Structures are given as C-alpha cells and as structure tokens.
Amino acid sequence: NATSNASEELGRGEKSDKREQAVDPSEDHFSVLLAGVDDSSKRGFSANGGYKGVRSDALILATFNREDKSVKMVSLPRDSKVEIPGHRNTDRIAHAHSYGGMDLTVETVEDLFDVPVDYYVKLNFDAFLEIIDALGGVEINVEKEITEQNSKDEAGAIHLEPGVQELSPEEALAYARTRKLDSDIYRGDRQKQLVEAIIKKSASMESIPKYGTVIDTVGDNMATNFTFGNILALFKYAKSIDTIENLKLEGTDDTSTGAYYYQLDESSVDEISEQLKSHLELPGYNYDPN
Ligand code: C30
Structure with a gap:
C-alpha cells in the first residue's frame, strides 16, 4: 500500500550504531535528519529512480x-x-546521498557530530508541495523581496514581497530553493524557518489534515523510517513544543582547489556536537537549558 511506499528502514535497522537501544519518539529524546532532494525528471531522474546521482540540496x-x-x-x-x-577523504556533504542514499547520509552526519541520527525524513519537491497544501499554507516572515522560479522552473513565476504572510505550496518551495539573492547559507536559514513554520502549523491543527490523502499522494515522493504510529504521535507532540532554537554551523568559503567548498570551522562543529549531545541527554550528558 501507499504507506509502505513511504516507509523505508535504513540498512542499519531501527537502531543507530551510536545508541545502546532504539529510541521511541513518543517516549525518548530523539534526533531527525530532514533531507530535501531534487530528483525530478528535468534533471534526468525519475521520481522513484533511487539515489544514484541525486544530491541532497537541503539537510537539517x-x-x-x-x-x-x-x-x-x-x-x-x-x-x-x-x-x-x-x-575519498573529503567531499561535499550533499554527495553522500548521491553515493549511498540516506544510509550514507545518516552515517556521514553521525560521524561529523558524533551523535546518533535516529530518524530521517527525505522528500522531493512534489512531497513538499503536498505537505504544505495539506497544512493549508505556512506563515513566514519574508525578509527580502524574492523573484524565483516555480516548481516547473518557469523563471520569475513566484514573487514575494517582504513581510509576514501565508505562503502557498509553490511559494514555500520557491522560498526553500532561492539562493542567488544571497547564498546557500541564507537558504539554509530560510529552510529552518520553514521547518519551524511547519511544526507550528501542525501544532495548530485540530485534526490531522487529509491525512490519508497526504500519505497516499506522497508515498513515492517521500521516504522515512518513522512508522505510521510514530507520525500520529508526533502530531500530538508538536503541540507541546515550547521553543525551537536555531544553531549556526560556522564556516568559510574555500575556493583554494578551484572548486567551491564550505570549510567548516572545527570549533563550531565541536560546539554544536556538544550542544546536541547534551540536548539529547546522551549517556554522561545532562541538559540544562540555562
Ligand atoms: C519530524 C518532525 C517531528 C518535524 C519535522 C517537520 C517536518 C515533517 C517537515 C517536513 C518537510 C521537510 C522534511 C522539510 C525539510 C527540508 C526542506 C525545507 C525542504 C524543501 C525543499 C525540497 C523538497 C528540496 C530542496 C530544494 C533545494 C534547496 C534546492 C533545489 C540553482 C542551478 C545551477 C540552476 C537553478 C538554480 C535556483 C532556485 N535554482 O533547487 O533549483 O536545484 O537549486 O541551487 O541547485 O540550483 O543553480 O546554476 O540551474 O536554476 O536558483 P534547485 P540549485
């Protein structure tokens, strides 16, 4: 059925190699890796053609x-x-997906921060549009004027003025993709804003919107190792969330090899690693928000 299309366990099984036991998102602290990919046919990929050559353009x-x-x-x-x-020793993080799908992407992120990645949600443009549609749009404070292509890559089809507003599915996707007005780093900030807005909108819903329809439609365009039961529990959990904090991974532009890389600042990686370990209360860590 459609649900099992979206359900995809990682090769490692339910439990991260960095955990003693698998965690239950309805009881434990947990981590999720969110991945946005462009696997559309215009880039030479079929919607369900596997991961080979498909980079993860958004990773949170x-x-x-x-x-x-x-x-x-x-x-x-x-x-x-x-x-x-x-x-080979170092490469762009987005390539992990094109070499080894979510298995390798999860492993790469776990190695970088030395924290378990318990769950993942991977989706393409179509699934993202479906999710925003099911939520009836998301509220975003647009900081700069944006003129961007739509999901069909029609230039200039989307235009956003600055200010707090409800974004339609197409507008939200353009907001997630736009980068030429500043950079991929700012694009990452906008994606975090969207995730926050999605969590808040989900929390405000009386009931899970068109849930069966969403799952049916996104089936082939989304993959996750959350179970159906997990997702229902997460909707309830969303209502209890008080604070959402953004952490900034610092780095510098590196073009010394002729190609562009974002050279991560080692102390920033270490600091974020410590913050995440403490937030997850991994063995030996306590979380004290103050
Ligand atoms: C799990 C719980 C409890 C809560 C989480 C909340 C949940 C469930 C959220 C669900 C939704 C999720 C998982 C969101 C996470 C990530 C997001 C925000 C994904 C949204 C978008 C998405 C599906 C994929 C990423 C798309 C991105 C960032 C880029 C792809 C540029 C080329 C060469 C040109 C091209 C030009 C632009 C816009 N494009 O778009 O167009 O391929 O971008 O930078 O590669 O391309 O450069 O020069 O050809 O026109 O400028 P793109 P590009």
Missing part, C-alpha cells in the same frame, strides 16, 4: 528534548567539506 538535523519541550535545529550547507565513510 533536528533534536527533540521531551522534558524541556524544545527543538534544536542545525542546517548543513550542501557544499560543506566532510569525510564521507568509504569515500
């Missing part, structure tokens, strides 16, 4: 602490220079 790691009712989010710029297990 989020941790959830139940007691504190908080979420922390960090964006991983797609050109971040990292070690990809089993591949």
